[in-house]
Amino acid sequence: MEKQTITIYDVAREAAVSMATVSRVVNGNPNVKPATRKKVLEVIDRLDYRPNAVARGLASKKTTTVGVIIPDVTNVYFSSLARGIDDVAAMYKYNIILANSDGNEQKEIQMLNTLLAKQVDGIIFMGNNLTDELRTQFARSKTPIVLAGSVDPKEEVESVHIDYVAAVEEAVNDLVNHGNKRIAFISGPLDEPINGEYRLKGYKNVLKSNGIEFDEELVFETDSSYRSGEVLWPALSSANVTAAFVGDDELACGVLNGAKDAGVKVPEEFEVVTSNNSKLTEIVRPQLSSITQPLYDIGAVSMRLLTKMMNNEEEEGAQKTVELPYGFIKRASTK
Template sequence: MEKQTVTIYDVAREAHVSMATVSRVVNGNSNVRQNTRNKVLRVIKDLNYHPNAVARGLASKKTTTVGVIIPDVTNIYFSELARGINDIAEMYKYNIILASSDGNTEKECRVFNSLLAKQVDGIVFMGRDVTTNLRKAFNDAKVPVVLAGTTSKDPVEPSVNIDYRAATDEAVSQLLNNGCQKVGLVCGALKYSINREYRLAGYRDALLKKQVEFDEHLLFETSESYQDGYDLAPRLIQNGIQGAFVSDDELAAGILNGLTDASVNVPTAFQLITGNNTKFTRVVRPELSSIDQPLYDIGAVAMRLLTKLMDHDVVANKNVVLAHQIINRNSTN
């Protein structure tokens, strides 16, 4: 019998038991006699039967499948989060449907609804922000949603992050304490809450503590690409900036190379701290100082939180904030 033709009916017929008994064995129900269980398991092995997750979930109303929405599969930040999600999903016997939103707010809603149509038991969302339309979709859904490495202006959804405001404050404070009189903030679009409500706020916190007046000319919005960073370097030099906190590692690598090509020495004449501590920080020279986010752990904890919500467990803290630190390398004094 070919593998793809094997059904629960075939197993039941060969084992001389009911399909309900096979279902109980497959789902780990203890209400099956041991000799019957052994016989069914032997037939499953002989026929190379692989239970269909959707069909198996009809009785329990679960598909043992979760959806994961990622804005950019090529971005190291999100791919590292996804690795943590996947490992915990496997541990708890969940299959993953990974869907890319391409960072498009309209597509996020379409992808979300598409996953719901596949009857997933829950969704982990990674993105730049939670729009009004997306929040409505979350609220209308009958499955739990957890944000991973994703903030919103009003953090009502269960989430796992670091304290991005405090981290930015620490990075900018370090640059000011290192003697940089003009410190820039280079980040993604301020329309996203992570940049507007957290990073910009943390930047202002650091300036206020040092009694440094905020200057909008030291604030730069970008698309967080390498080329954006490289092209931005001359403007940073022209504005007399001596140090910068950069939200994204690839963006920071572009700035570093742009400064180097303009004969600006890092860290003697310009200091850099970046935001994610991915491999980009270590493949450039000098290596980049960075906020160290536990990216794998953020994904793993988000998935574990989702499993608890899917099982209707009591969760005391639905907005988890993990610890961060600054790793100093050769781009700072």
């Protein structure tokens, strides 16, 4: 049986009112008599009328839909941000289209164009690297875009994140204070500004202020997967490291378990500090010391910023970057 589409015309006819009245009822406009509203709602209920969001979007030039591009939907860091985005979107009655880009640059462009073709009102981008091609596409699209948990070193695109440099300084300082001189810096790709420009800078700053020479061989660039961390111990061991700062929680769990599988005592012989304080930090043993980020809030504030941009409520000369507070929590993976 073919699904029959009930239109606003059918509702108006059945309720014996104008289509404009039905539209007012559907959009929650107060200028409708209570008795009329009740009658129209009863007809809507009986006919199971659902307003066509696409048609409504064409009329109002707004689809009340937001596109969210996420590098890895299975990574706890990004899924925590997505929860914050989703809750605020629901509050402002926006629908979300989630696109998983696998951190692949070509796929990010493809996803962006797919979302723009769907006429989304705004985009939240969680990729780790703003390539020149992406910047060009962003500029061309004229659609409001906010980066969540990502950094734009050029500060051309609005973004919400923590002060990664200061956060890493605090974490690495703690390791230095425990007498560690050979501290590994382990992170995802260094061409991602968060890793290569901000976190690495924080790491180098602490070494410098403590008179420890920076050693290129103690920088380990990998991807952010658990497995990559797990297989790293032989290399860490041969570099004689006694501690490590790790740029991702899943990666840190791998580093921790790899060391423990090799019979290394944590934290007595090897200390580990991680970056995102996701729930993974409390699932492993020993529990991981970590920089704390307000993950949910980063998502929520990004979405709120986007709603302001979409409704042209942004204050003149507003800052492009919103920095939220971070902290540092000590657990059993450090002394």
